Amino acid sequence: MNAPVVLGLLGSIGTLIFLFELLRRRHLREKYAVLWITVSVTALVLAAVPGLLKGLSDLLGVEVPSNLVFFLALLLLLLATIQHSFEVGRLEERTRTLAEEIALLRLDLEQRTNTRQPPE
Template identity: 50%
Template sequence: MGNLAAFLLALAIVGIVFEMLRRKKLREKYAALWLVVGTGTLVLAAFPRLLNIVAELVGVQLPSNLLFIISILLLLGVCLHLSWEISVVEDETRTLAEEVAIMRAQLERLQNNASPRLKGSEDESSTPSSPK
């Protein structure tokens, strides 16, 4: 019964990832990771003895400990990758904010330089011309 629940859970993960991909809610590079997790869970649920065999090969006494080690390493990898992504986005945001500030300053300078000319041309057109 436990294997069936694990299998259905893994199947649900894979289905949700595909649906999120279809709706453009998840980018492909992140979906690949979750598809690997879902597929690995499907394989372990379908062949539960496989975890025992791998645990014996690696030298881990309890297969559940191996599962926890793999899960922790996977989560550490995800955290590291997301931290790297955040760093890249922060750099891009800072660069864009600096460029916007420079453009805004240039626009204000252009508007301030153009304002006296506009006022001067308005003054000339509004004063009546005197006949000679």
């Protein structure tokens, strides 16, 4: 085995172990883990079968196989960023709604406690 194949295998196996450890400790949610496990398994397959990337790049008409890897990685990161932006926007809206609800509940509580106090 040559060095790039060994490095690819070790890197993808190490990433899988790291992902499973993050899942075990509940530091990574399952919906995000599916994406990264898929990426790691794909990297493992491409590292184990180096001719597969060359064949895929020939099929798609890409001159240099590493350019295909970089393009796919860029596409993956773009999609992950869009998905995270969507989630952040949704969470910001939810946080604003909850803050407004808390403010209304506090106002209601203050009004109720002020009406029950005897005049001085």
